[in-house]
Amino acid sequence: AQTVTQSQPEMSVQEAETVTLSCTYDTSESNYYLFWYKQPPSRQMILVIRQEAYKQQNATENRFSVNFQKAAKSFSLKISDSQLGDTAMYFCAFKGAGGTSYGKLTFGQGTILTVHP
Amino acid sequence: EPEVTQTPSHQVTQMGQEVILRCVPISNHLYFYWYRQILGQKVEFLVSFYNNEISEKSEIFDDQFSVERPDGSNFTLKIRSTKLEDSAMYFCASSEEISQAFFGQGTRLTVV
Numbered sequence: 001a002q003t004v005t006q007s008q009p010e011m012s013v014q015e016a017e018t019v020t021l022s023c024t025y026d027t028s029e030s031n032y033y034l035f036w037y038k039q040p041p042s043r044q045m046i047l048v049i050r051q052e053a054y055k056q057q058n059a060t061e062n063r064f065s066v067n068f069q070k071a072a073k074s075f076s077l078k079i080s081d082s083q084l085g086d087t088a089m090y091f092c093a094f095k096g097a098g099g100t101s102y103g104k105l106t107f108g109q110g111t112i113l114t115v116h117p
Numbered sequence: 118e119p120e121v122t123q124t125p126s127h128q129v130t131q132m133g134q135e136v137i138l139r140c141v142p143i144s145n146h147l148y149f150y151w152y153r154q155i156l157g158q159k160v161e162f163l164v165s166f167y168n169n170e171i172s173e174k175s176e177i178f179d180d181q182f183s184v185e186r187p188d189g190s191n192f193t194l195k196i197r198s199t200k201l202e203d204s205a206m207y208f209c210a211s212s213e214e215i216s217q218a219f220f221g222q223g224t225r226l227t228v229v
Contacts, residue, residue, distance in 0.1 A: 107159045
């Protein structure tokens with residue numbers, strides 16, 4: 001079974017600064033996908049960024065980028081130029097891509113990020 | 118932009134009552150999921166549905182839960198006899214392929 005661990009329950013950052021959220025995972029699968037989701041106070045789950053494990057290049061989406069270290073099973077999220085609207089709970093998630101996988105997501109415990117003005 | 122739609126946004130029900138949570142996945146998607154998030158906790162997988170049948174379910178998804186895709190567009194989660202501990206946010210998700218996952222806005226279920 002896969003596990004996803006987010007070791008930082010809470011983080012805070014000043015507006016316009018950069019912050020990195022950590023995530024580690026454990027799996028025996030060789031092919032999989034990793035995601036970061038943002039959950040604002042409305043509690044909707046918003047996809048921030050996705051990484052395919054077979055791609056060495058780290059994914060980027062505007063101010064969001066990841067540092068994917070496959071050997072270390074680490075998948076951190078970097079938010080540059082933090083904005084007040086980035087304040088939310090952030091979840092790291094794993095999805096296997098093996099032959100018997102139907103794509104269920106396994107989530108970490110979440111990190112509450114607060115951006116201060 | 119297509120989106121997953123869930124209704125109602127908030128449902129209050131009495132303990133022991135049956136409740137049906139409804140979802141309209143994105144139209145060309147093939148994989149459907151239900152997840153649950155108890156307040157302050159992480160999101161937990163309940164069930165996946167593919168090719169008109171359950172493809173995987175978690176230990177949480179016991180006999181009081183069932184899912185249906187009755188008319189080719191809706192995807193429902195039924196809780197037969199609700200318990201206080203079923204109070205949570207329930208998320209529907211759908212995807213066209215394994216690599217994706219699009220969530221609805223969630224239904225907050227409160228069991229009193």
